[in-house]
């Protein structure tokens with residue numbers, strides 16, 4: 046599931062010139078200015094795995110390479126990893142990036158749940174906590190809850206201090222300021238800075254993004270798909286959102302609002318009242334919350350939903366899934382109508398962006414495979430031929446963990462982007478550089 050060479054970008058290859066790093070990081074340190082950072086980066090990206098390869102790729106003398114590798118090993122960032130296959134002469138010792146040199150924290154707060162994790166420097170989750178949680182409780186109680194989970198995980202994994210933190214929130218995040226801007230469903234959060242809050246408590250660099258963007262990043266980095274493909278990711282949970290990754294980069298738009306499709310206008314039906322206060326929004330006709338509202342209203346006609354109301358006083362998405370699997374005709378109708386509406390919007394997005402993969406994630410996946418099939422049918426029928434002919438349409442593959450995985454990946458990759466690495470590599474850890482580091486962001490996320 047999790048690749049070992051996490052930066053296995055399509056153009057990765059042993060023997061590439063160091064200057065090729067500029068293709069993914071426009072302000073990569075030059076070899077002359079930051080040879081240690083360049084060497085760590087070459088090993089981490091898999092472009093050089095041995096001292097002779099490093100000498101060849103960098104053009105540095107073997108003596109200088111040996112000194113720098115020694116420094117990186119002493120600092121804990123590189124480690125020996127056995128021997129390279131013999132090519133006749135003496136076997137060269139393999140080097141690898143030490144993903145255990147530090148830990149990052151990863152957080153995704155959705156509208157109705159949160160996932161909090163601890164990960165290594167490859168962005169691989171080591172542990173994760175899940176809790177049903179309403180974001181409507183506001184930023185103070187939500188962040189206090191996040192911190193309680195982080196502290197418990199840190200204690201369990203003997204993490205004194207995180208090297209960096211990635212966090213996703215279910216609203217529009219302004220990419221420059223890292224603040225939430227007018228989030229429709231998050232009372233009390235407008236202008237809130239999760240970065241400032243977490244910095245105050247952990248003194249680590251914090252990278253913030255919209256939760257759907259991080260779900261797409263997690264699925265792209267660790268999921269079933271092909272990383273060389275452009276990916277359109279649609280989250281259909283309580284709310285609806287989308288993200289687009291093209292050539293390995295998340296589309297943020299001018300400020301970070303790109304992809305927020307939940308409140309685009311899809312119908313003139315005045316009865317389609319949305320929780321944002323408008324009418325006719327996509328969420329009002331296809332969102333998980335509207336599904337629950339309508340399922341509750343029609344629960345009497347469905348034995349499974351009626352039982353949920355009798356037992357718990359409310360219907361949850363899990364009940365919808367159970368009813369869908371039992372081929373309950375009421376629920377099937379509700380789900381398929383939503384899939385059709387979502388498919389129509391997805392078809393437009395596919396026509397506009399021409400992705401290689403369309404991935405559907407979020408809580409509505411619990412409603413079963415028929416939902417994806419219906420979305421796929423509508424997308425294929427309504428998008429242009431060239432845009433859809435080679436398109437793969439599938440469900441997210443990481444069991445709802447893609448968001449927290451994406452948050453971990455964002456933090457790890459941003460810490461280790463060559464331009465960021467150059468700031469702290471001589472000291473062996475990023476401590477004390479939080480303010481400067483969080484201005485860096487891995488080029489492709």
Ligand SMILES: [Zn+2]
Pocket residue numbers: 307308319320321322323326327328329
């Ligand atoms: Zn709306």
